Amino acid sequence: MWWADPALASPPLLDLLDETERARHARFRLPADRDRYAVGRALARLLCARAAGCDPREVVFRLRCGHCDRPEPHGKPHPAGPAEGWELSVTHSGRKVGVALSRGLPVGLDVEQIADRDLDGLVRYALTERERAELDALAPAERAAGFFTYWARKEALLKATGQGLSGGLTSVEVSGPHTDAALLTWSGPAAPDHARLFDLDAGDGYRAALAVLAAPSVTVAVHDASPLLEAAHHGFAPQPGSPPAVP
Ligand SMILES: CC(C)(COP(=O)(O)OP(=O)(O)OC[C@H]1O[C@@H](n2cnc3c(N)ncnc32)[C@H](O)[C@@H]1OP(=O)(O)O)[C@@H](O)C(=O)NCCC(=O)NCCS
Ligand SMILES: [Zn+2]
Incomplete structure (x- = not known):
């Protein structure tokens, strides 16, 4: 998996996006959302x-929802075209963008910026009774970071199957913040046969999981995407016929 800084968003990177992605990019009202999406x-x-x-612009992403059959494209991006067979997960929060890539094994990545706004409501929405009891036993100063450890672990699992939050965060029960990341139980028909869970270090103020x-026996390699993105700032001429990049 690769970490990137949304500050590396630039017009040459926008040349890599397809038409649908550029239209979505242009609809974000906040520059910070726009940059996270572009990167x-x-x-x-x-x-x-x-x-x-292959050339980055030959890569096609097909959106597939692992939760519902609504006809309009939505949900997890799946590489198609020359990159068919690779599995992908994208996440962003605050000043972090993450992308996980795997050959053939579905992956789910989540990063969350720690915040203590509306924490009690989020706890009721996201945690099982057992997880709530464990969180309540933490010192008050550990509560927000502890909560986002749970959230990232649970959402990473739900993003791996493509269900996303619609799968229900309480359908998945994970280990607590003072324990190595582990899936404990997963209820419902979409529960996969096997799942491996890893905490990632996204820096102070963030929690992340993959x-x-x-x-068993998966190795996770963590990289800094800056060199790749910086090289791309110089490397791609717009393709003939593609619309100009949105600054
Ligand atoms: C998509 C979702 C998992 C994103 O969670 P988040 O913490 O807000 O955001 P993250 O940055 O971690 O992840 C966003 C990325 O996840 C990917 N994604 C979207 N839907 C996904 C899904 N169902 N499963 C896995 N990944 C998904 C996309 O790549 C998206 O980023 P991008 O569009 O900028 O490339 C969550 O908001 C969700 O499940 N929403 C769907 C709810 C819904 O609309 N349900 C009704 C239709 S089923
Ligand atoms: Zn859906």
């Missing part, structure tokens, strides 16, 4: 292209 999708394309040995739908 996430551009990095996802660059990594898929490097893995598949889930891989696989039997």
Whole structure:
């Protein structure tokens, strides 16, 4: 998986996005949301292209929801075209963008900036009774970070299957903040046969986790995406016929 800084958003990176992505990019009202989105999708394309040995603009993302059959495209992006067979997960929060890539094994990545706003409501929405009791036993100063440890672990799992939050955060029960990341129980028909869960270090003020739908023995390699993104700032001429990038 790769970490990136949304400050690396630039017009050349926007040249990597397809038309639908550029339209979505232009609809974000907040520059911070726009930059996180651009860096996430551009990095996802660059990594898929490097893995598949093709031009980043040849990579196609098909959106598939693991939860419902609504006809309009939505949900988890799946690489198609030359990058078919690779599995991907994108996440962003605050000043962090993350992309996980795997050959064939579904992955789910989540990063969360720690905040203590509306924490009690989020706790009721997201945690099982057992997780809540464990959180309540933490010192008050540990409560917000503890909560986002749970959230990132649970959402990483739900993003791996493509259910996302619609799968229900309480359908998944995970280990607590003072224990290594582990899936304890998963209820419902969409529960996968195997799942591996890892905490990632996203820096102070963040919690992050990665889930891989696989039997044991998965190795996770963590990289800084800055060199790849900085190289892309110089490297791509717009394709003939593509609309100009939105500054
Ligand atoms: C999508 C979702 C998992 C995002 O969570 P989040 O913490 O707000 O945001 P993150 O930054 O961690 O993840 C966002 C990325 O997850 C990916 N994603 C979208 N839907 C996904 C899904 N169902 N499963 C896995 N990944 C998904 C996308 O790449 C998205 O980023 P991008 O569009 O900028 O590339 C969550 O908001 C969700 O499940 N929403 C769907 C709820 C809904 O609308 N349900 C009704 C239809 S089923
Ligand atoms: Zn859906």
